[in-house]
Amino acid sequence: MGDYYEPWTYEYEHLLTAPAGEHTPVARPTSLLTGKDTKITWSANWDDSLAGGNELAAADPILAKVSGAVKLEYEKAFMFFLPRICEHCLNPSCAASCPSGAIYKRAEDGIVLVDQDRCRGWRMCVTGCPYKKIYFNHRTGKAEKCTFCFPRVEIGLPTVCSETCVGRLRYIGLLLYDADAVAQAAATRSETDLYAAQRSVFLDPHDPRVVAAARRTGIPEDWIEGAQRSPVWDLIMRYEVALPLHPEYRTMPMVWYIPPLSPVVDALRDTGHDGEDMGNLFGAVDALRIPVEYLAELFSAGDPAPVTAVLQRLAAMRAYQRRVNLGEERDESIAEAVGMTGQQMDAMYRLLAIAKYDERYVIPAAHAEIAHGLEELATECSLDYEGGPGMGGSGPFGEVSGRPVPLAVENFQVLAERQRSDNLPDPTTRGRVNLLNWDGRGRPEGLFPERKDKS
Amino acid sequence: MNILLWAILPYATVLTFVLGTVWRYRYDKFGWTTRSSQLYESAVLRWGSPMFHFGVLLVLLGHIGGLAVPKSWTQAAGISEHAYHLTAVFLGTVAGVFTVVGLGILIARRRLVGPVFTATTRNDKAMYVVLAGTLLLGLFATVRANALGDGYDYRETVSPWLRSVFYLQPKTELMTGVPIGFKLHVLAALALFAFWPFTRLVHAFSAPVGYLTRPYVVYRSRDTRPGARRTGRGWDGPPTASNRGRR
Structure with missing residues (x-):
């Protein structure tokens, strides 16, 4: 437990219940495991945030490799912050170490996820990830990790960490790669060759043969275009200014x-x-x-x-x-x-x-290939699903009754597009207008009953 | 009374065990975990856990040997009752001592180590009572039978009765003459199995067998489970490349 960390909270209640006194009440840290007072000395990401630098800098394994004489000089020389997130590796060691097979890499976009229903709490991934990016949830007894904000990425939005980065220094883009070549590249004997080996796995999206192969395997056209416009491809392959973090771990990291x-x-x-x-x-x-x-x-x-x-x-x-x-x-x-x-x-x-x-951020949205079923295109009624009130027309409780259609890949972009477009939307349902979706522009047909005298 | 205890109760237990496990797997996959406390304390666990688990596996093997294999088979193989009894008592004692000592260590640890105790639910405590009760009653019955006389031959009564339950022709009369110790042990075991699906004991079914054969890195497609995506109608047929959107 000491090697990992003890989760803690603060005695917030004390702030409210403390009797009036000379000193301002403080919220002391208490351990979430024992409920007793604790001293915060370590956590899962302690070193990420440069906490405890005095002790940790001396224990830096990289500094140990650089000779001792230059150590002091290093401390004067420079300091920079290395934000680490899950690398969504091509060869994820967390997935390989999971006995239950709960950690998987998504075939579509390469995001590495933990299936919470399959995770049995073996905790092998916590030690299996060399980047220490799998966390143990004490309450559920399961592993959790960065999801690369997959619901956002699916609808073409960047991850929150990228979007909110003040320095605007995170870039997201597609990379086509040869999945069959990954294992061999990761097995490259010399550690210093791993950087080149990983680059050799990536496929040039401008190469007509690659494009043809991508089309053959059913990769949609806008994904191929996204790969061609990818800033990540440019940084890694064209300008060669981006480098992988710790390639010697052989996980083929992708940040x-x-x-x-x-x-x-x-x-x-x-x-x-x-x-x-x-x-x-x-x-x-x-x-x-x-x-x-x-x-x-x-x-x-x-x-x-x-x-x-x-x-x-x-x-x-x-x-x-x-x-x-x-x-x-x-x-x-x-x-x-x-x-x-x-x-x-x-x-x-x-x-x-x-x-x-x-x-x-060049992120083509995921494809559900359901164009005609999109809620907003309304070639069929949005509530026309099995058991829904829209089955075969309007239900007895009106248009908005029944389960809401979740905001999803299928309708997010269309809705956003519609709100930004200059044209009047088609009336979503013949003869009726859903006021919740109405953007206030113009007078959609069916908003008011037709005038009798005019006709 | 006989029918209730030795015919109705076993079937109720089997039903609860099977249906309960299926239900738990379908509706509570998320909760399907040992909720291991190894992170909180590992020094004692390193001794207690293997002792208990290997011990209890031996006990399980012993029970299969004693209950499922008819006496006539072992005799046909040339093993006399005395020889069988000696082996059973010897192996049983070894396994039993390991199991009970292991369980004792684990329960003591659970109570005495602060973080482990706070991570213990009421369900866990009830489970420990049933589990420890079953083990102790079994040990007690065996020790008593062997200390008073030269053992009790459960293979004449309990074993055929249990097999008859699985043949769907329960012979309740076999259980009438069984010493009270064994009776109590059987009842406790029935309770344990009925309780099993609703406790952490389900982890017994989570052995990572698939790990031996699966590829290192699991690739999966985006979630297509119902609920996550709008489902299609039954008559649309199974999802294929062309109609996937509809499902």
């Missing part, structure tokens, strides 16, 4: 990170150098070994080459765009130095810095 250039820039600026000059930046990336080695342990199993390449690209983009910003002549040699063109520099800059909502 990728762009390593930060800021420690390098900060170091330059603090020493009085021009933090936007490419020469300086390139030199600093090479000279500041510690951040690069540390980042390499995080993102490329210790191989500094991919991290250096990413930092150089970001540095080049910085230098290139500064010239543009200052109205100087575009320096193509900067782009060429990192194997890119000026055009690509612009595109990458746009994607990283000013991409709008629909460029950062």
Whole structure:
């Protein structure tokens, strides 16, 4: 239990029931397991939020690999926050370690979920996930994890964590990949080759053969288009600036990170150098070994080459765009130095810095293929389901009686589209208007009884 | 009275056990778990749990051997009553001691370890009473029979009676002469089985056998269970690629 953590709450009631006194009453933490007072020293995500940094920084396994002499220097060198969520791995070890087979990867979108009805509380996944992203619910005795907000993703909305990210630094997009190649890629012998191995699993959505294969397997057209517009594909494959977190775990994680250039820039600026000059930046990336080695342990199993390449690209983009910003002549040699063109520099800059909502999140909605049954298209009555009052016409209790049609893949986008559209909606039911859906524009047919004198 | 105890009650138990398990599986899959307390305390559990579980599996095997296999079969195989009795008593004592000591450790742990005790429901407590009662009564009956005389041959009475229950021709008269200890043990066992589907004991049916054969990573399609999606009509037939939308 000590290795995991003891869930706790606070004595909130004490705040209300405490007798009037000299001191402000405090809500002390109490253990949810024993009901006794407790001291909060650890939790499932303790280190994620940089709590207990004094003790934990010393125990950082990555720092242990970097030599002891540079340790102090590291503490001065840089600090960055690494938000971790479930990686929705291609080769999820939580799923593999589940005795009940309750954790599964969805065939459609690759989201890894726990079937709460099948979970028997073995807790193997809690220890099986190297990212520590499966949580044990003490009340239900079952495992819970990030769902990638699948009900939102199904209707084409980004996850809440992405949408609310103040830094707008999360991108969501489709990646087509070869599921049959995953196991072999994960078994790549050398840990430093795993980054390349995982990239080799992804399929180029611009490749006509891939598109043809996708069509053959029944992937809808807008999904293929979504894969082609995917910002994630661009970041990982085209610009090669995103890296997987701990590829050496061999789970083929699917949340990728762009390593930060800021420690390098900060170091330059603090020493009085021009933090936007490419020469300086390139030199600093090479000279500041510690951040690069540390980042390499995080993102490329210790191989500094991919991290250096990413930092150089970001540095080049910085230098290139500064010239543009200052109205100087575009320096193509900067782009060429990192194997890119000026055009690509612009595109990458746009994607990283000013991409709008629909460029950062390219999420085609899930398909239920029920076009004619969509509630709003109303080629059939929305209440016309088995046992519903709409069966064969209106029920005895009026139009809104019966079970509500849940907000779902089938009707969310249509409803949103209708509320934004410039055209009057078709009357949903002949001769009647559902006022709950009426957007107040125009006068839909059937809103008022027809005038007798006019006809 | 005989008919009530040795004919009606066993069938009621079997019915409750089977229907209860089916019902629980259909309506309470979510609650189908051991609610393991290993996270709260593992040092004592590491000793108590294997002792109890392996012990109780041995006890189960012993019961199958003693109750399901007719006496004539073992004799045909050349095992004398005395030899059978010796083996049964020896193995039974080993298994029984393991089980009871294990259960004792587990119950003590459940009461004395704070977090484990707070995670214990009333249902659990009732279950422990029935389970411990059954075990102790069984042990008591055996010890008494062996201490007073040279054992009681339940294979002449209890075993044929139990088999007759499953043949749907209960021979209640077989149970009339059985010592009270065995009678009580049988009744307690019936109660235990009737209670079984409604307790954590259902975890006995959750052995992860499928894990041996399934692929490492389970792939599944989006949920198509009724309720999650609007269901189609019965005459639309089973879902296929072309009519999936309608279901």
